[in-house]
Amino acid sequence: MTFHPNRHSMSSHWLAFTSNRRFHQQPRLVDRAEGIFYYTPQGQPLYDSLSGLWCTPLGHGNQAITEAISRQLGYLDYAPAFNVSHPLAFELADKLAELAPGDLNHTLFCNSGSEAADTALKLARAYWRAKGRAEKTKFIGRSKGYHGVNFGGISVGGIVGNRKLYGQTLDTYHLPHTWLAQNRFAKGVPTEGDYLADSLLSILEVQDASNIAAVIVEPMAGSGGVIVPSAGYLKRLRELCDQHDILLIFDEVITGFGRLGSLFGADFFDVQPDILTCAKALTNGVVPMGAVISNDDIYATLMDQPGDDYLIEFPHGYTYSAHPLACASALASLAQLTKPALMSKVRELSGVFEQAIHQLKGLPLVEDIRNIGLAGAIQIEADPAHPLKRASDISALCWDKGVYVRFGGNNLSFAPPFICTAEDIQHIFARVAEAIQEYAKTL
Numbered sequence: 001m002t003f004h005p006n007r008h009s010m011s012s013h014w015l016a017f018t019s020n021r022r023f024h025q026q027p028r029l030v031d032r033a034e035g036i037f038y039y040t041p042q043g044q045p046l047y048d049s050l051s052g053l054w055c056t057p058l059g060h061g062n063q064a065i066t067e068a069i070s071r072q073l074g075y076l077d078y079a080p081a082f083n084v085s086h087p088l089a090f091e092l093a094d095k096l097a098e099l100a101p102g103d104l105n106h107t108l109f110c111n112s113g114s115e116a117a118d119t120a121l122k123l124a125r126a127y128w129r130a131k132g133r134a135e136k137t138k139f140i141g142r143s144k145g146y147h148g149v150n151f152g153g154i155s156v157g158g159i160v161g162n163r164k165l166y167g168q169t170l171d172t173y174h175l176p177h178t179w180l181a182q183n184r185f186a187k188g189v190p191t192e193g194d195y196l197a198d199s200l201l202s203i204l205e206v207q208d209a210s211n212i213a214a215v216i217v218e219p220m221a222g223s224g225g226v227i228v229p230s231a232g233y234l235k236r237l238r239e240l241c242d243q244h245d246i247l248l249i250f251d252e253v254i255t256g257f258g259r260l261g262s263l264f265g266a267d268f269f270d271v272q273p274d275i276l277t278c279a280k281a282l283t284n285g286v287v288p289m290g291a292v293i294s295n296d297d298i299y300a301t302l303m304d305q306p307g308d309d310y311l312i313e314f315p316h317g318y319t320y321s322a323h324p325l326a327c328a329s330a331l332a333s334l335a336q337l338t339k340p341a342l343m344s345k346v347r348e349l350s351g352v353f354e355q356a357i358h359q360l361k362g363l364p365l366v367e368d369i370r371n372i373g374l375a376g377a378i379q380i381e382a383d384p385a386h387p388l389k390r391a392s393d394i395s396a397l398c399w400d401k402g403v404y405v406r407f408g409g410n411n412l413s414f415a416p417p418f419i420c421t422a423e424d425i426q427h428i429f430a431r432v433a434e435a436i437q438e439y440a441k442t443l
């Protein structure tokens with residue numbers, strides 16, 4: 001396929017989360033992908049160093065997924081999501097109940113991580129109302145947190161650039177982020193920072209727990225720049241939520257399905273949330289899907305509400321909830337992502353990844369490096385005059401060197417596919433190191 005962007009087609013597609021004006025000057029297109037590579041229309045291969053947008057851990061063109069979707073397409077292309085369902089939806093929900101930790105056994109399906117976040121927040125409010133505690137409506141998120149782009153998600157989210165244009169949000173408060181200067185260049189889970197969870201108490205001191213529905217955090221802040229909490233932080237948060245009757249929601253849109261070397265971040269940190277949201281790797285990114293998995297108590301509370309059986313217990317859902325093609329894609333992905341051999345490989349590669357990314361310590365402009373599992377970030381010293389420019393410029397240089405690198409704020413983020421090799425990881429960071437060095441020389 002040949003496609004030559006011209007002025008008209010460039011402006012007709014308003015790109016998501018993109019500086020469109022810069023893109024028009026330097027369009028970056030891919031028109032094919034296979035395994036761990038994207039290919040430009042000119043045929044240049046690019047290492048996919050972020051598994052798309054953290055969502056394709058099995059790489060591109062996975063045969064089992066392609067076959068499962070093709071089969072499903074010829075069988076049942078769409079089923080109404082309301083009052084009707086189809087067998088694959090139940091099969092997938094059963095699978096998620098089996099895989100998710102503890103009594104997270106009940107899945108509401110949606111189509112993205114953003115929808116999952118907003119669904120979870122609505123579920124938390126509905127739960128407290130059903131419990132007779134309708135005043136528990138406020139939410140607590142965390143600075144630098146990312147929960148997608150819908151109104152609920154940006155309310156609890158803590159990345160200022162994603163919230164500041166949009167006026168009034170939900171009634172939310174934010175824990176401080178878990179980045180600490182003394183943890184700079186820490187490898188894996190840092191030691192310092194359990195005490196940061198106690199900031200919840202300062203919020204409660206002013207807002208009172210009787211008004212709070214839920215705390216929502218990512219086990220590891222992914223989009224905020226792979227900010228890893230200390231080992232005891234989430235345990236402490238769980239303790240405090242229990243003491244104060246507050247639901248704990250883990251947004252596992254990035255950490256779900258193996259990114260940390262455990263199936264979920266909840267498993268990695270050994271902390272049980274009341275609600276877990278996921279998306280992305282659930283279908284290996286091939287068909288959009290999100291999921292909100294809630295515990296037995298929340299489900300039972302909503303099912304046991306007084307009133308006739310014909311009434312809807314939770315009036316919420318999407319036309320494409322549990323879409324048959326997404327279910328087929330998810331079942332085929334999970335069959336592979338849950339193989340113990342693959343998780344062992346992720347853990348093994350995590351060691352290689354840690355070593356490779358930390359080799360960039362000492363390069364000019366590199367002010368922090370963080371990693372956990374097969375995820376990591378390199379924090380670039382900001383140019384005071386143009387605080388968000390350098391990471392973007394370095395990412396552009398990486399592209400020219402054959403590596404697709406995601407930047408966000410001052411961070412270059414990495415989450416290579418689980419199917420890559422140690423050599424691929426080393427190659428990626430060698431090119432990134434060159435790009436940083438070359439860029440620094442131009443300043």
Ligand SMILES: Cc1ncc(COP(=O)(O)O)c(C=O)c1O
Binds near residue numbers: 113251252
């Ligand atoms: C933790 C987290 N939550 C929610 C989202 C939003 O997901 P989506 O872009 O599928 O709406 C993301 C996306 O990166 C995410 O990382």
